[in-house]
Amino acid sequence: MSKLPSLLATDVDFERTGFQTGTLRLPWSHDRSAYGHVPIPLAVLNAGAGTGPTVLLTGGNHGDEYEGPVALMKLLQRLPSMTIRGRLIVIPALNFPAFINGTRTSPIDRGNLNRLFPGARNGQPTEMIAHYVETELLPRADIVIDLHAGGASFEHAPTLLASPPADDERRALYFDLVRAFGAPNTMIMDLLGEDRTFAAAAERHGKLFLCGEFGGHAGCDAANLAIVESGLHRVMYRLGIVPEDHPAPPGDTRFLRVDGARHYVYSPLAGVFEPAFALGDCVREGQIAGRLFDPHEPWQAPREIRFRADATVMCMRTFARVEPGDCIALLAADTRAD
Template sequence: MSNLPSLIATDVDFDRPGFQTGTLRLPWSHDTSAYGHVPIPLAVLNAGTGPTVLLTGGNHGDEYEGPVALMKLLQRLPSMTIRGRLIVIPALNFPAFINGSRTSPIDRGNLNRLFPGARNGQPTEMIAHYVETELLPRADIVIDLHAGGASFDHLPTLLASPPPHGEQRTRYFELVRAFGAPNTMIMDLLGEDRTFAAAAERHGKLFLCGEFGGHAGCDAANLAIVEQGLDRMLHQLGVTFETSVPRAAATRFLRVEGARHYVYSPLAGVFEPAFALGDEVREGQLAGRLFDPHRPWQAPQDIHFRGDGTVMCLRTFARVEPGDCIALLASETHAD
């Protein structure tokens, strides 16, 4: 990663007191705009002493509960009294968000697989580099809001990356319980280290994200979970002072336990599921049948679960290719 400053610029002064709106100017020189840029909207409310909370959505452009919750928060920011600083970016991968796609239409970049990014890279790499070099050093707590997008539906779940021990771990679980999502899942990304979560961990920041729905829609019930969770978490941090914050319900803790909790398609075809979102399943149980559309007379291939657990997310597209993830399971666990 280059030690030179990011090529992304902004007129927002992160250190200036008060409320500001503006854009991050992502350079993009192309056939019809030689000196152009992509403006990525953001807002900052700075009240001085206190924690800095970075709130982002639209890391993937077809996930909407987070961006909508943050756009609604932006409506409130000018009238809010806070302690510390809020940096709010409703759609971090803005080209993907405007396109309604998981990846950027400019360079096909999946932002959540490109950290630490590259100063002189493609536009999506430049966004990751800006977050890594400019935003993460300023933040104390990072909250990145996701959903399943077009290809997945996901139970409303906070994804936790708790520090291993000590006071930071205790504080982290206080925030998790304050958010009060129905489910909190300790992820196993099978060694993936190019994510926003991995970047935040490298910087020693408290990082929370979540999956709140899918189908590339905006579910009202899941949106309410996000909005109320953010309000409770900001209150727990001492950033806000509202007395009418609704009480958090108890969250159910779960853990993804390696490859056995993932279900992948071995072949191309059409998948018929034998389970539903939220089902409790057992190792060896039928997950579904895979049909070959080119040989419809051929018996389908049975696919079985390789572990016990709750179905946390499932693929929304029936058409699959080899290696497509069909479902993700998790087992109940304890916060400690």
């Protein structure tokens, strides 16, 4: 990663006390605009140095996931009248080109921001966003909360994705924040070695990182939006940023763990998939997950796909049309919070 400063610039002064709005200017020279840039909106509310932690709040890492961006846009409406300790940096749509386009990846370069960290100073636009986050935003933050949903291709049970730190003191605070957020589910992810994510970048910088998946179908579900809004408020209260608490969640979070490749269900072939399960189902190893039909030979018997573990379905594909390697479902099994 280049040691030169990011090519992104901003008219926001992160150190200035008070409330500011502005943009990150992402350079983009193209046929219609030789000296153009993409303005990425952000806001900062800063109570002053030494008053409390800095929390970075982001949504729109993928552009077809809406509960997070809507929750953060609603928070932006309240920021000017809020009294806080510490500093809030709020970016409702981090991959703004993808968000405006309503797609998982950027229409500029097809970049999936959450698979491009640490990014590249002189790279494609999405790589440049990742580089700015890695070099400018993460060093400023103490806690990072990145809000996701399943997007167009997935429906995800409302779930906080946990990346607990190893040392005992920070781990205890981390699980305090997890319980304060109060999502119905908290899942310890296994991304099968994937280390290009925002979570991996935060871990490299030693930051506490919370992520969450709250819905899907590229919609904005009212119940999931309420979980996000109340969860954010409770976390800010637990950190001492806001003075007022929020009503406790209706129940304790359920802790689950993704256990390697056996908790992923993939399509082995192209075709049309008929699911034999629903989101939230408890399934058994060997149980039929669904049937895969070949549209080119519809007279052939469908291929049966089976689960490889006893677990709960936390995420399922919304698109019936599949290609080899498409993820059909993600499972997780109950675990303890330690």
